[in-house]
Amino acid sequence: MAQKTKKITPVKRAVSKIDVKDFSIAELARELNSFNIDNYWDLGKFLVDKVMPVARKQGMFEDQVMKMISSQPGIKFPFSVLKQCQQYYSYYPDVKKRSLPEVFYFDLATKVDESKRRDQYEKFALDYKWTISDLRKKIHDDGLARRIDERTKYGFDLRERNVWAFDTPDPRFGKPNFKGRIPGQIVANALYYYTKPGDYVLDPFAGSGTTADIIESLAHFNDRKFKLYDAHPIDERIARNNILLTGIPEQSNNIDYIFLDPPTEFTQKDSSSDFEVSLDASRADFLLKFKGIIRECARVLKSGGKVSIVMEPAFAGKEFIDFPAEATQLFKELGFRQVGKVYLPKRSSESSMRIAQGIAEVKGIRALSSDCKELLTFQKP
Secondary structure (H helix, E strand, O other), X not given: OOOOOOOOOOOOOOOOOOOHHHOOHHHHHHHHHOOOOOOHHHHHHHHHHHHHHHHHHOOOOHHHHHHHHHOOOOOOOOHXXXXXXXXXXXXXXXXXXXXXXXXXXXXXXXXOOOHHHHHHHHHHHHHOOOOHHHHHHHHHHHHHHHHHHHHHHHOOOOOOOOEOOOOOOXXXXXXXXXXXXXXXXXXXXXXXXXXXXXXXXXXOOOOOOHHHHHHHHOHHHOOOEEEEEEXXXXXXXXXXXXXXXXXXXXXXXXXXXXXXXXXXXXOOOOHHHOOOOOHHHHHHHHHHHHHHHHHHHHHHEEEEEEEEEEEOOEEEOOEEEOHHHHHHHHHHHOOOEEEEEEEEEOOOOOOHHHHHHHHHHHHOOOOOOOOEEEEEEEEOO
8 A cells, every 4th residue: 555644734825925925935934934844835835826926026036036945044944955845846736636645646746757757657656556666776777778778878877967077087998097087977968968969079188088988989979089188198189289288179160079187286276285385376376377278168169169178166274265266256357158067076986075184183283175166168259
């Protein structure tokens, strides 16, 4: 028999008095806080029926309103919960008349994007008398199967969210034990999202040739052209060039996409291991180097071309420099528009955080260190 969860009794509430003339985010936050934290469907109904129509009349996007509400002091619902409640009610306004317990429909609304698949899962749950655990396992297993199918189709692990975590580099891309090698799956995903057939791809910090390996070995990218440069080439496909000394040896307005993965010496390393380092000096050095690099990217890119750069913040004791934000500002100063931001958690085998933490403890300093890089993507106007 399917598990039957106890129906949540809605809290009786006064009818909202919010209207267009006195629209207030603070008032909305107070209204939402009057809901029981477990009454997801009632909260979703309030958002969809009361808040969103008013927001649209004010010319505001739905997500924008919910983010503003969730940032109010004292609000007990984070944005993610508000979004889930909105989806729950939007997909199942008739949930109280349906045959399965409400928790089934909450999971379907928040974990399954396609309406056809939601209907199929509902039918299976009824026909086979699933428990909620059965449903969750089926959704998880189907998601895993789709990932395998996608790899078969494209030849690599495609990611559909903006967190690309790869603990093991694909052995086909890049050379083993090469210092600074990032998982080739990151480059493959970047090429998938930010290039199109026939594009000319440039990698000025080619390292061990990961970009070339991907384009040459994956049929999905075989129609891309590429050019690789590095100050210390170790592959015949890579031309020798130091971007800081001679720029990018390409004609202006000639490149469709640039992938930048600068070596660690181009930015301040995760410097919890050296608490005496001056981050002011590191920031000045960073700005000097990257202004020139970004100008060269602007020169060689075609109009509408894109550039992605791998960056991470720097910590030194209690000091901190947000290098991704610094890079974003430099690109925007040259007219670029940001079109992507992806988080790249470091692999568990990377021990810099543990080493830094040990040194911090010895020195008696409470210090953070970076455990996540960012892939920022910008488009030339």
